[in-house]
Amino acid sequence: MELSKRQETIIEIVKNDGPITGEQIAERLNLTRATLRPDLSILTMAGFLEARPRVGYYYNGKTADRILAEKITRLQVGEVKSVPTVVSESCSVYDAVVTMFIEDVGTLYIVREGGLLEGVVSRKDLLKTTLGGQDIHKLPLGVIMTRMPNIHMVQENDSVWLAAHKLLTHEIDSLPVVRTIQGSRGKDYEVIGRFSKTNVTRLFVEFGEGS
Amino acid sequence: MELSKRQETIIEIVKNDGPITGEQIAERLNLTRATLRPDLSILTMAGFLEARPRVGYYYNGKTADRILAEKITRLQVGEVKSVPTVVSESCSVYDAVVTMFIEDVGTLYIVREGGLLEGVVSRKDLLKTTLGGQDIHKLPLGVIMTRMPNIHMVQENDSVWLAAHKLLTHEIDSLPVVRTIQGSRGKDYEVIGRFSKTNVTRLFVEFGEGS
Numbered sequence: 001m002e003l004s005k006r007q008e009t010i011i012e013i014v015k016n017d018g019p020i021t022g023e024q025i026a027e028r029l030n031l032t033r034a035t036l037r038p039d040l041s042i043l044t045m046a047g048f049l050e051a052r053p054r055v056g057y058y059y060n061g062k063t064a065d066r067i068l069a070e071k072i073t074r075l076q077v078g079e080v081k082s083v084p085t086v087v088s089e090s091c092s093v094y095d096a097v098v099t100m101f102i103e104d105v106g107t108l109y110i111v112r113e114g115g116l117l118e119g120v121v122s123r124k125d126l127l128k129t130t131l132g133g134q135d136i137h138k139l140p141l142g143v144i145m146t147r148m149p150n151i152h153m154v155q156e157n158d159s160v161w162l163a164a165h166k167l168l169t170h171e172i173d174s175l176p177v178v179r180t181i182q183g184s185r186g187k188d189y190e191v192i193g194r195f196s197k198t199n200v201t202r203l204f205v206e207f208g209e210g211s
Numbered sequence: 212m213e214l215s216k217r218q219e220t221i222i223e224i225v226k227n228d229g230p231i232t233g234e235q236i237a238e239r240l241n242l243t244r245a246t247l248r249p250d251l252s253i254l255t256m257a258g259f260l261e262a263r264p265r266v267g268y269y270y271n272g273k274t275a276d277r278i279l280a281e282k283i284t285r286l287q288v289g290e291v292k293s294v295p296t297v298v299s300e301s302c303s304v305y306d307a308v309v310t311m312f313i314e315d316v317g318t319l320y321i322v323r324e325g326g327l328l329e330g331v332v333s334r335k336d337l338l339k340t341t342l343g344g345q346d347i348h349k350l351p352l353g354v355i356m357t358r359m360p361n362i363h364m365v366q367e368n369d370s371v372w373l374a375a376h377k378l379l380t381h382e383i384d385s386l387p388v389v390r391t392i393q394g395s396r397g398k399d400y401e402v403i404g405r406f407s408k409t410n411v412t413r414l415f416v417e418f419g420e421g422s
Contacts, residue, residue: 201408
């Protein structure tokens with residue numbers, strides 16, 4: 001909806017000083033109530049303003065919020081996920097740190113043959129380990145990683161809202177995006193992506209650009 | 212704007228099969244064109260649909276995007292910032308890591324008297340240092356920190372969009388929120404907050420809840 005300059009001014013007035021009567025708005029703009037009537041009906045019908053008898057017009061932020069919420073819950077993880085960085089369980093802590101710097105990621109996923117998820121290590125896990133005084137050239141990731149089934153994951157068709165919510169709830173920086181595979185010994189999870197706070201930030205910036 | 216069930220159905224039809232004439236929409240719904248007329252005018256005026264003579268109605272996604280963009284660019288850093296964790300330049304790398312774990316933050320700000328910003332260290336900087344094999348109990352942060360004026364900052368009244376954009380552009384996890392102080396030797400920056408990808412993620416989740 002393309003708002004006219006006058007309609008935007010009306011919204012501003014109501015936002016700041018609502019509830020306010022049509023009479024008062026007209027006075028502010030040096031216009032007659034009759035001139036304003038079409039603008040006020042359009043703004044009310046479009047949900048920007050609400051009108052209550054004997055109270056006046058007030059600003060209704062709900063429309064925008066609902067549209068926004070819909071957009072965020074409709075977007076799927078698969079549409080925005082990044083490429084995962086994976087290593088094997090036998091990789092040393094030292095090599096893991098180097099890989100993290102080279103790939104510039106905050107989390108590594110540990111997989112076995114077929115890209116099946118075994119564990120996760122974060123920058124925080126590695127920092128804690130390097131502080132411990134052990135020989136990080138010999139220590140394998142398998143010793144320090146968070147192991148299945150204690151890993152939080154998302155699927156490609158989960159909403160980005162759900163994924164962002166998981167990042168906050170579990171206080172982690174990234175989630176492996178996985179595909180469920182029915183193996184002979186039960187369920188396995190193939191790592192097919194990475195979803196992090198950086199993905200959320202990128203979306204946020206894109207939204208702000210109106211794209 | 213509260214849409215009726217029928218209005219939502221119309222939007223769905225136009226989204227999927229637009230451009231489509233009012234005639235055709237009416238047929239789909241087993242209604243007359245006259246019955247539909249008020250709904251179609253409201254949806255068009257509210258900007259959900261656009262109508263073109265001899266073409267028909269089509270869905271206009273722009274409204275939502277514009278509303279969203281406006282909301283994101285209007286929000287200010289000051290409204291959502293977190294409490295900063297500050298230490299002094301003489302703090303050892305070891306103590307810095309411990310502080311980071313205790314406070315559960317990804318970045319520490321190094322300040323001098325008056326809370327004036329001197330430097331920044333990230334989890335990444337500390338990880339690199341612990342790997343270096345130096346005595347981290349004796350090494351002061353002043354040696355490894357990123358120093359003024361090479362620090363990216365934001366002010367309280369900057370938009371969260373700008374702040375999120377800076378996080379991405381400079382590939383950093385957090386920004387100090389500062390207040391400019393005119394000192395005797397030039398400008399100083401008092402640290403009054405922290406803005407990180409976690410703040411962005413929190414906003415994103417709130418938006419998705421429609422709040």
